[in-house]
Amino acid sequence: MQPQKPPSLWVDNNHAIVRRGMVACLQQAGFVIRGESAGLAPTPVVGRLDVLLFESEGTALRRAVRLVAGSPTRLVATVRIASEQQVREIVDAGVAAVLPHDGLTPESLVANVRAVVAGAVTLPGDLLVRLLTHVTRTASLGPAALNARERSVLRLLAEGLDTRGIAEDLRFSERTVKNVVHDVLTKLNCRTRAQAVALATREGTI
Known part of the structure; x- marks a missing residue:
């Protein structure tokens, strides 16, 4: 059996110091960094990426979704100010994890990215509460709706x-x-x- 390849990432963040700090943490944890960008420029090459870690500011969300469309690359978004509308848009777009800059630590960054690589979807508790306010109610939901x-x-x-x-x-x-x-x-x-x-x-x- 061949050894499993380490997960590969592209790290995008508008602030060089923050970006390079993330890169250092992820490399130390065994991830392969394929490239870096600010505002998705230069354009990430998603062909060999497991995860695109990007800063969801301005039009970045729509551009990131378009970049990974049709590929197995998963999205992880970092946010500076997580408004209810922003959280709703990010989750609706199929992003696997939302990481607020406030409170983000090397340990939580690595743990969340590892969870996403494994196929999980992660949301911090406070963002989950915000998401609860917008999720559509359905009349059939209840013990009888799900077996x-x-x-x-x-x-x-x-x-x-x-x-x-x-x-x-x-x-x-x-x-x-x-x-x-x-x-x-x-x-x-x-x-x-x-x-x-x-x-x-x-x-x-x-």
Whole structure:
């Protein structure tokens, strides 16, 4: 068996000192940094990237989403001021993690990026609360809307497990887990896993 390749990232941030600090932390943790940018210039090359870590300011979110469209590269957004509208737009766009600059530490940066590489979706508690205020309510949500298997999968999603971790915990195939997640998103009228977790948490389903 060949050794697993270390995850590769591109780091984007408008402030050189912050950017280089992130790069140093991630390199020390074993990540491969493929490039750096400020305001997504130069344009990140996503072909070999596991994660594009970018600063969500101005039009950066839309540009980052377009860059990774059709690729397996996952997005991690850093934000300076996380307004409710900004959090909503970021999560709706399918970003896997939102990291506020305020309170971001080397340890939390590395832990969140590792979780994203593993397939998880991560949101800090305060941002999850903001997301709860905008997630669409559905009349069918409740104990009768989700079966026991769907609630189990959703509960493990809320704990930060990725598809493989859920499959191992519940002794399902990864394909089954993906199908269950799809059914959950459909029933809850949610576009992303983070939305589903937020809605189910607010409604007391998990």
